Amino acid sequence: MWQMFLLALLLLQLLSGHIEPVDGHKVTARLITNHRYPVEEHTVHTSDDYILTIYRIPASPKRQHLNETMQKKPVVFLQHGIVCSSDDWIINGPDTSLAYMFADAGYDVWLGNARGNTYSRQHKHIHPDQSDFWKFSWHEIGVYDLAAMLDYALAESNSSSLHFVAHSQGTTTYFVLMSSLPWYNEKVRSVHLLAPIAYMRSHGFILSKLGSVLLGSPSFLSWVIGNMEMLPITSIQKFMCEHVCSEGSMLKFLCSGLLDFIGGWGTRHLNHTLLTDVCETHPAGASTTQIIHYMQLYNSGDFRQYDHGREQNEIIYQQATPPSYNVRNIMSCVNMYYSDNDYMSAVEDVEYLATLLPCADLYRIPYKDWNHYDFLWSVNVKEVINNRIIDKMHSYDIEHNMGITF
Ligand SMILES: *[C@@H]1O[C@H](CO)[C@@H](O)[C@H](O)[C@H]1NC(C)=O
Ligand SMILES: *[C@@H]1O[C@H](CO)[C@@H](O)[C@H](O)[C@H]1NC(C)=O
Ligand SMILES: *[C@@H]1O[C@H](CO)[C@@H](O)[C@H](O)[C@H]1NC(C)=O
Numbered sequence: 478m479w480q481m482f483l484l485a486l487l488l489l490q491l492l493s494g495h496i497e498p499v500d501g502h503k504v505t506a507r508l509i510t511n512h513r514y515p516v517e518e519h520t521v522h523t524s525d526d527y528i529l530t531i532y533r534i535p536a537s538p539k540r541q542h543l544n545e546t547m548q549k550k551p552v553v554f555l556q557h558g559i560v561c562s563s564d565d566w567i568i569n570g571p572d573t574s575l576a577y578m579f580a581d582a583g584y585d586v587w588l589g590n591a592r593g594n595t596y597s598r599q600h601k602h603i604h605p606d607q608s609d610f611w612k613f614s615w616h617e618i619g620v621y622d623l624a625a626m627l628d629y630a631l632a633e634s635n636s637s638s639l640h641f642v643a644h645s646q647g648t649t650t651y652f653v654l655m656s657s658l659p660w661y662n663e664k665v666r667s668v669h670l671l672a673p674i675a676y677m678r679s680h681g682f683i684l685s686k687l688g689s690v691l692l693g694s695p696s697f698l699s700w701v702i703g704n705m706e707m708l709p710i711t712s713i714q715k716f717m718c719e720h721v722c723s724e725g726s727m728l729k730f731l732c733s734g735l736l737d738f739i740g741g742w743g744t745r746h747l748n749h750t751l752l753t754d755v756c757e758t759h760p761a762g763a764s765t766t767q768i769i770h771y772m773q774l775y776n777s778g779d780f781r782q783y784d785h786g787r788e789q790n791e792i793i794y795q796q797a798t799p800p801s802y803n804v805r806n807i808m809s810c811v812n813m814y815y816s817d818n819d820y821m822s823a824v825e826d827v828e829y830l831a832t833l834l835p836c837a838d839l840y841r842i843p844y845k846d847w848n849h850y851d852f853l854w855s856v857n858v859k860e861v862i863n864n865r866i867i868d869k870m871h872s873y874d875i876e877h878n879m880g881i882t883f
Contacts, residue, residue, distance in 0.1 A: 502595045502710045504758060505532050505563045505588065512571045513538050514580060521629045523592070523621040528599035531626055532563050532588040533633070537580035550585040551666070551874055552634045554627060558645030558672075559615075559767055560708055560760035562595055563588035565644065565853050568754040573859040575642065575866070582867050584640070587630040591618040591650070594761040595710055611704045614770040614783050615646055619653030627664055638666045640870050644852055645821060646767070648673040648813075652780070652804060659806040667873045669812045669866045671852040672822040675804065677775040679825035682739075685775050692769045693776030695786035699769050707768065708760035718756035724749070732756055741818035741848025746855035755854060780804065780830075810836035812869060814862060816847035840865070 509516035509532070517533040536545070555576060557565045566576040566588055579586045590596035592613060603610045631639060643651050648670040655662050677685070692699045722732035732752045737744065766783070773784050782799040784790065794800055811834055815827040824841065831837040842851075842861060852862055 502758075503530070505567065505596070508564070508567055509534060512567065512574075512577065514571070514577060519629065519633065521622075521625050522601070523625040525617070525621050526601035526603075527592040527597065527622065528601065529590055529592060529622060529626065530596040530599075531590055531629070533630075534576055534580045534586040534588075537577070537583075539581045540583060545583075549635070550583055551870075552587065552630055552636045552639035553579050553584045553870070554587045554589060554630055554639050554641050555579075556589045556623065556626075556641070556643040556647035556650065557591070557594075557761075558643075558647050560594070560763045561644070561646075562758065562761040563590050564754075564758040564761070568751060568758060569748070569854065569858065573863065575858075575863045578859070578863050578867060582871070584870075585634050585636075587626075587639075589623070589626045589647075591615075591622050591646075591763075593706070593764050595758075596761075597622075598709075598762065605706065608704045611706050611764040611766065613764055614766045615649050616653055616770070616782055618646075618767075619650035620657050623650045623654045624658060624661060627661065631664060638664050640667050640669070640873075641665045642669045642671070642866060644671040645674060645849065649675060652807060653802060655807040655809065656802040656804050657806075659808065662806075662808040665809045666877070667812070667870055668809050669814065669869070671814045671862065672819050672849050673813045673815060673827055673830065674771075674822050675774075675780045675802075675830050676778070676826045677771065677823075678778045678829065679823040680775055680821075681823060682820040685772065688768070689772040689775045692772040694773065695784050699772075703764075703766045703769050705765045707763050707765045709762040710758070710760070715757055718753050722752040722756040724753075736850050737848070739820065740850040741816075741820045741846075744818060744846045744848040744851055744855075746844065746847060746851040746857060748854050748856045748858075751854050804830065804833050805835060807834055808836070810838065812838045812840065812866075814840045814842065814852065814865075816842035816844070816851070818846050819849045821849045 506516050506518055514534050515536050517535060519531050519533060521529040521531055555566050557563060567574045571577050576586050576588060598605045600610055652675045721728045733747060770783050774780060779801050781801040784799045785793060787797050790797055790799060813827055815822055815824060817824055831839055
């Protein structure tokens with residue numbers, strides 16, 4: 478009976494897959510307001526004409542007594558992972574969300590949104606119904622979106638540099654940008670990468686093993702499947718989330734099970750109260766090409782640009798194979814936070830990357846069961862991750878004399 482019900486819901490979900498996500502799914506601004514923080518919505522235009530919606534938390538109610546309206550604050554920019562969004566950094570609520578903790582600590586907080594997610598399904602000329610809209614991977618998110626968003630936040634805040642924090646694919650886009658357009662390194666003060674992904678030599682996720690057989694090198698199949706919209710939030714979802722993922726639901730294990738399956742089995746850290754919110758705001762949409770590009774990394778063992786097949790590569794890159802990212806260009810010192818039970822980011826891969834980077838500072842989470850999503854939604858995220866990042870950023874700002882009142 479329950480299984481039938483769920484099957485029906487899943488079918489509906491699939492059938493409604495191409496329903497246009499409506500503004501109702503854009504909850505970041507509303508959530509921030511509900512949490513009693515000030516919020517600004519900003520529109521960023523990329524040089525290839527995508528239109529992104531990003532958010533800013535310029536102040537904190539907990540600092541009102543400091544009367545800092547005229548004071549210039551250090552800027553921090555947060556970038557989400559694949560099929561995620563700006564919501565990732567705030568759904569934990571006012572006490573433990575990284576974005577609010579930054580605002581409380583005196584930072585000017587910016588939350589990015591990559592092209593193709595709920596907040597950034599817009600282009601000056603191309604409609605998301607056209608497959609041309611979805612012709613991008615995380616390479617484009619790095620060199621166009623991230624570049625444009627960082628420049629925008631710096632210009633708006635009248636700052637010359639900012640702190641940068643990212644999770645999962647957000648870290649990939651950071652590596653892409655900093656190795657491809659190295660002058661961006663000068664725009665970051667400190668960098669904090671959670672569950673970083675670049676090389677996938679030791680990556681062990683079962684679906685990647687299977688998927689890479691079919692999609693890991695250019696083929697007819699990857700050509701057919703590529704450049705499509707993947708998993709947007711749909712209208713049926715809210716209902717499903719409230720009934721399946723809620724605290725009292727007998728089927729809650731399906732929601733936590735899905736996160737465990739992708740992020741790492743057997744974690745004891747996930748905050749189960751968050752499941753409904755996570756379900757309602759994810760998956761936030763992406764292009765299938767982003768997944769295919771990761772499958773190619775898995776297959777090649779290299780961190781390199783998208784493989785279009787020999788003929789196209791010759792035209793696009795003037796060589797038969799895609800060029801590798803030169804990670805030695807990443808001059809900014811990178812703090813990487815990684816863990817043993819993360820299916821998306823293997824310990825060996827992070828440590829291998831660190832040997833190639835000019836400057837890296839590694840923090841391996843001391844819990845064996847810590848998984849990919851615990852970096853965002855664990856019950857102890859505040860103690861294990863957030864406080865640590867804020868302390869590091871503070872000491873950097875003090876060292877470099879960036880005035881801030883604590
Ligand atoms: C806050 O600071 C501004 C400028 O420094 C000043 O004009 C204003 O009176 C101050 N407000 C309070 C409540 O202290
Ligand atoms: C931006 O900063 C510069 C130098 O710190 C200053 O001269 C300028 O007035 C500032 N502009 C705005 C709009 O705050
Ligand atoms: C778990 O999430 C809920 C809902 O946002 C939040 O109120 C609570 O503080 C979180 N628990 C912990 C231990 O962080």
